[in-house]
Amino acid sequence: MTELPLDQVRTLLAVVDEGTFDAAAAALHVTPSAVSQRVKALEQRTGRVLLVRSKPVRPTESGAVVVRFARQLARLERDARAELGMGATEEEPTRVSIAVNADSLATWFLDALTRVPKDPRLCFELRREDEAHTAALLREGLVMAAVTSASEPVAGCSVRPLGRMRYVPVAAPKFVGRHLDGPLRDALPDAPVVTFDRSDDLQDRFVRGLRGGSAGAGPLRHRIPTSEGFVAAIAAGLGWGVVPEVQAEPLLGAGRLVPLAPERPVDVPLYWQQWKLDSPALAAVAEAVATTAAQVLRA
Numbered sequence: 001m002t003e004l005p006l007d008q009v010r011t012l013l014a015v016v017d018e019g020t021f022d023a024a025a026a027a028l029h030v031t032p033s034a035v036s037q038r039v040k041a042l043e044q045r046t047g048r049v050l051l052v053r054s055k056p057v058r059p060t061e062s063g064a065v066v067v068r069f070a071r072q073l074a075r076l077e078r079d080a081r082a083e084l085g086m087g088a089t090e091e092e093p094t095r096v097s098i099a100v101n102a103d104s105l106a107t108w109f110l111d112a113l114t115r116v117p118k119d120p121r122l123c124f125e126l127r128r129e130d131e132a133h134t135a136a137l138l139r140e141g142l143v144m145a146a147v148t149s150a151s152e153p154v155a156g157c158s159v160r161p162l163g164r165m166r167y168v169p170v171a172a173p174k175f176v177g178r179h180l181d182g183p184l185r186d187a188l189p190d191a192p193v194v195t196f197d198r199s200d201d202l203q204d205r206f207v208r209g210l211r212g213g214s215a216g217a218g219p220l221r222h223r224i225p226t227s228e229g230f231v232a233a234i235a236a237g238l239g240w241g242v243v244p245e246v247q248a249e250p251l252l253g254a255g256r257l258v259p260l261a262p263e264r265p266v267d268v269p270l271y272w273q274q275w276k277l278d279s280p281a282l283a284a285v286a287e288a289v290a291t292t293a294a295q296v297l298r299a
Contacts, residue, residue, distance in 0.1 A: 003045075004042070004045065004046075004066070004069070005041075005042070005045075006073070007038060008038045008039070008041055008042040008045075009042065009066060009069065009070045009073065010028075010070060010074075011024065011028065011035055011038040011039060011042075012038075012039055012042055012050060012051070012059075012063065012066055012067065012070065013067055013070035013071065013074075014027050014028050014035075015035060015039060015051065015057055016051075016057065016058070016059055016063070016067050019055070019056030019057060020055065020056060020057065021035045021036055021039075021057075039051060042066070046062065046066070048060070048062040048063075049062070049063075050062055050063035050066055051063050059140070064139065064140045064141060065155075067140070067141040068139070068140070068141030068156060068275075069141075069156075070141070071141045071144075072141075072156070072275050072277055075144065075275070075277060075279060075282075076277060076278075076279070078094060079094070079277075079279050079280065079281065093120075093121040093122055093123040094120050094121065094122050094123065094281045095122075095123045095124075095125055096122050096123070096124055096125065096144060096145070096281055096282065096285055097125040097126075097127065097142070097143040097144050097145075098124065098125070098126055098127070098143055098144065098145045098146065098147075098285070099126075099127045099128075099129050099134035099137040099138065099142075099143045099145075099146035099147070099148070100126055100127070100128065100129075100134065100146070100147045101128070101129065101130055101131035101134060101147055101148075101270075102128050102130075102196065102225075102226065102227040103131075103165065103227050103244045103247075104131070104147050104165070104270065105126065105128060105227065106227035106228055106244075106247070107227075107244055107246050107247060107296070108246070108292055108293065108296040108297070109147065109289070109292075111292055111296075112288050112289045112291070112292035112293070113285075113288065115288040115291065115292060116284050116285055116288045117284055120280060120281055120284075122281055122284070122285070127142070127143055129146075130196075130197070130199050130200070131147065131148055131149040131268065131270060132148075132149050132150070132199065133199065134146040134147060134148040134150075135148045135150040135154050135273060138154045138157055138273055138275075139154045139155070144274060144275050144277075144279075144282060145272065145273065145274035145275070145282060145285065145286070146272075146273050146274075147162070147270055147271075147272060147289070148270070148271055148272075148273055149268055149269060149270060149271065150271065150273070151269070151271055153273060154273055156275060156276055157273045157274060157275055157276060158273065158274060158276050159271050159272070159273045160271065160272050160286075160290065161269065161270075161271055161272075162270040162271060162272050162289070162290065162293035162294075162297055163269075163270060163293050163294065163296075163297025163298055163299055164267040164268065164269050164270070164297055164298040164299075165244060165245075165267070165268045165269075165270055165297055165298075166244070166245040166265050166266070166267050166298055167202055167242040167243060167244055167245065167265060167266040167267070167268065168242065168243060168245050168248050168259060168262070168265050168266075169203075169206050169240065169241070169242050169243075169259070169260040169261055169264070169266070170234060170240065170241065170242075170243050170248050170251075170252065170257040170258065170259055170260060171234060171237075171239075171240035171241075171257065171258060171260060172234065172235055172236065172237040172256065172257060172258075173255065173256075173257075173258050174237050175191075175237045175238075175239070175240060176258055176260075178237075179191040179192065179240075180240070180260070184210065184260060184261060185210050185211050188207050188210065188217065188218070188240070188260075189207060189211075189215060189216075189217065189218050190218055191218055191220075191239065191240060192218065192220040192221075192222065192238065192239035192240075193217040193218055193220065193221050193222070193239045193240055193241060194221070194222045194223075194224055194230060194233045194234050194238055194239040194240070194241040195217075195221050195222070195223050195224075195241070196223070196224065196225060196227075196230055197223055197225050198223070201216070202242040202266055202268075203216070203217040203240075203241060203242050204216025204217050205242075205266060206242050206261075206264070206266050209264065209266075210261065210264065220239070221239075222238050222239050224238075227244075227247070230243070231243055231247050231248070231251070234257065235251055235256045235257055240260060242266055243257075245265070246296065267298065270293070270297065272286060272289055272290060272293075274286055
C-alpha cells in the first residue's frame, strides 16, 4: 500500500495555508525548491494533481482530501503531546475551529461554548456560514466541526442530529397596514422582503408553501447579512421576513412585530458534524453543543 510521507503531507498543508510556495518555504524554514519537490513527489505517489497553481494556490478535490488528513493528523499530534505533557504550556491552548450558521451563533451557540469544561484549555475559532454550506468547510478541511443542515456525513466525519430551529414569518405592524392588505398569499409576492444574503431561501420557501407553487417572494429584496440586523430591519418596517422563533418572541410580545401565519412555521433541521477523531477537545465541545441544542431547539 502506498504511504503518504508525513513531511510531504505537512508541506502540502503549508502551501495551502500560506498561499504560495515561497511563503510555505519561509514557514517551514526550507527552500522553495524543496517545497516544490515535496509537493510533486506527493502528487506522483497519489497519481493525482493536488494543487491548482494559482495565486493563492488552492487544493483540487483530491488535494482537499490530503489537506483534511493533514489537519486531522496535526490535531491528533497536538492532543497526544498535551496528554504526554510535551510542550503544552499556559500559552498554548488547544484551538478548535467550528463552522456555524449566523442564527445559531446569535441565539444559542455561544451559550453552548460557555458550558465546555475549562480543562483542557480551548481556544475557539468560529467561521460564520449558512447552514446549507457549513459542510463544505468540513469537506475542505478548514474546520474540525460544523453546525449544518446536511444530514449526510462528510467523508471522515460523524454526524448527530441537534434538533429543528423554528422560524416564523413576521412583519412590523405599520408594514402590514401598508403592504399586506388582503389575502396573504396574494400580497406577499408584491411586498418588499428582507433576506440574509443571496443564499437565503427561507422567505421563498415560505411563499412557495403558502401558494403551493414554484414562485417565491417578491423581487424587492433588502439583504441584511447579520442575524441581529436582519431582525432589526424587519422591526423597522423595511420588509417582511422569516425570523428565528427565539428572536421573534420578545418583539412579538412587545408589539413591534406581528405574526403573518402562526400556523405555518418554517423548521430547519440542524446537525453536528465533526472529524472522526479520538480528541478530548472535540468530544467536550460536541457534548456541550448537543446538551444546549436539546434545551433550545425543537426535537
